[in-house]
Amino acid sequence: MGPVELVLFAFAVGLTTGGLTGSAMELACGRRLAFVEPYVSPSHIVRSLVATACAGPFMLANDAVDARRQGRITTLALISCGCTAIAWALAQGVV
Numbered sequence: 001m002g003p004v005e006l007v008l009f010a011f012a013v014g015l016t017t018g019g020l021t022g023s024a025m026e027l028a029c030g031r032r033l034a035f036v037e038p039y040v041s042p043s044h045i046v047r048s049l050v051a052t053a054c055a056g057p058f059m060l061a062n063d064a065v066d067a068r069r070q071g072r073i074t075t076l077a078l079i080s081c082g083c084t085a086i087a088w089a090l091a092q093g094v095v
Contacts, residue, residue, distance in 0.1 A: 007090070014057070014093030022055035034063050057085040057092065 001009070022033045029038050033055060040048045040059075052059065064081035067073040073081075 010093035011086075011090045012093065014089035014091065018055050018057050018089055018092055022058040025051065025055055032062060033059050034066070035059050053092075057088040060085045060088065 025039060026033050031038065033039065035052070039051045039055075042048075060081055064073065064078050064085075068075070068078045
């Protein structure tokens with residue numbers, strides 16, 4: 001495999017891992033995935049770090065889309081969050 005294929009494979013692995021983890025977390029908790037309770041909690045730091053590391057790109061994307069719908073962020077900020085989520089998924093696939 002060449003370098004482009006490796007990057008695409010890592011990105012696909014990151015999306016798949018994050019998607020499966022995020023869907024399982026949503027099914028288990030019955031709430032939309034976001035950076036809020038029960039997924040992220042100051043009283044459960046380790047659990048919050050694991051949840052964020054595994055499903056963070058989708059948490060970020062969900063929060064960014066919700067914020068854009070409510071007019072709390074601009075389109076440019078939404079694009080920035082999307083690029084960050086893409087880079088996060090790629091990094092997750094590499095790890």
